[in-house]
Amino acid sequence: MIWENYVFRRGVEVEDLWDDMYSDRKANNRSMRLLYIAGRGFDLRANNVISTYVERLNASGCKVDQATLLLVGFGGYQLSTELEALTNENASILEGIFGTIGKVETYFIDETEEDEELNATIMLRLGASKILDYLEGVTDVVLDVSSLPRIAYLTILLSILARIIPATGDQDLLTHGGVTFQVLVGEDPELDSKIAAQDPSNDLVLIPGYSEVFQSETLRDMPMVWFPILGENRLAQVLKVESNIPDWAEICPILPHPSKDPRRGDKLLTEYDSTLFAKRQTPLSNIIYAHEGHPFEVYRQLLEAMLRFRKTLSVIGGSRLVVTPLASKLITVGSALACFEMKMRSVDSSSGVAIPYAEPKRYVADVAALRSSKPDLSVLVLTGDPYLI
Known part of the structure; x- marks a missing residue:
């Protein structure tokens, strides 16, 4: 596994990790050129994350030669007046915090030239290509997924990994590109x-x-295994994807367990019973349980499941492995890592992995709940300095 050994911290351990990383940079007289990618969205969790990061970076005394905050925005969603106002407020706060160490740029990923109409998949591809241009010459990339839509951070995360991790058997996979890549949640x-x-x-x-x-x-006739990673209030999206899954496909729902709410998995089983179990007759033995708060455990469990199916189905010609991530952010990031490695392992085989998603046109959230949220800060370091031996 690429991340057999991994770097993952949460809570106060995150700040300790940053202190160690950047103090070491300072001690070795190594400066940094930073690209920080965040969402221009309504989720105020991004404020907590960026303020903590900038504070620890400043406290470390590490020399910053260049720092850019890239705010990725979206204009295609229908939001209430309150959420629109919150989006603008959030952007102003993010710009103010990061402006103390560098410049801020905004890029709307769904903008097209000359009013050209493009489908969402093509827009994401073009948007990812433009975002990758910002990687030129940087030593550190930080992707804060806290206020990014799921399709955006999945696309950006997987595109950056494809850029900096070589698609070969290089033993230095996680240090080869010379870039320290962190995902903040x-x-x-x-x-x-x-x-x-x-x-x-x-x-x-x-x-x-x-x-x-x-x-x-x-x-189209190759065996298919669908892994819907379930989260609350996503039934309409599951139905959209399910309508494109053949009746004969194997379905392996993924539920969060352990979880802060011990009954969360049971509630999700009830919510999706009619679609995945009563209609599709999915055996309960097919359920995969993924740790709600540990993305690398999700990565390990999903990757091992996909590898087992690939091996089993290879005797009848191959397999199509389909992952639909609809759960919370840490679980989604872990599933993305599994898909990335599965794609690398499938280059010379008759299997492949796909990530279809039914993107919502409208988001609804209670502003009071957004303002009162007290998120747990987590960081995954995917490449770079911590993996140097």
Whole structure:
């Protein structure tokens, strides 16, 4: 496994990790060129994350040659007046905090030139390509997923990994690119469950680079295994994806367990019973339990499940492995890492992985709940300095 050994911290341990990393930079007289990517969204968790990061970076005394905050915005969602105002407020706060160490740029990922109409998958591909241009010459990339829509941070995360991790058997996979890549998460599963995603698009969005085995007509008869990673208030999205899954496909729902709410898995089983169990006759033995608060455990469990299916189905010609992440942020990030490695392992085989998603057109959230959230800060260091021996 690529991340057999991993770096993951949460709570006060995050600040200790940053202190060690950046103090070491200072001691070795190594400066940094930083790209910090965050969402221009309504989720105020991003404020807590960036303020903590900037504070610890300043306290470390590490020399910063260049620092850019790239705020990724979206204009295609229907939001209430209150959420629109909160989005603008959030952006102003983020700009003010980061402005003390560097410049701020805003890029709307769904903007097109000359009013050209493009589907969401193509827009994501073009948007990811432009974001990757910002990686030129940087030593550190920080992706804060706290206020980014799921399709955005999945696309950005997987695109950056594909850029900096070589698609070879290089033993120095995690240090080869010379870039320290961190993913920051302001995690609050309870708040995630209260943000309703409504009116899913009729057309499925496929994460760029993870679409061929789902779309290809030549592969339509190849065995398929679908891994819906379940979260609250996502039934409409599950139904959209489920309508594109063949009746004969194997389904392995993924539920959060352990969880802060011991009954969370049971509640999700009830919510999705009619769609995945009563209608599809999915055996309960197919359920995979993933740790709500540990993305690398999710990565390990999902990757091992996909590898088992690939091995079993290889005797009848191959497999299509389909992952639909609808759970909280840490679980989603862990599933993305599993898909990334599975794609690398499937280059020379007759299997492949796809990530289809029914993107909502409208988000509904209670402003009071957003303001009162007290997220747990988590960091995953995916490449770079901590892996140097």
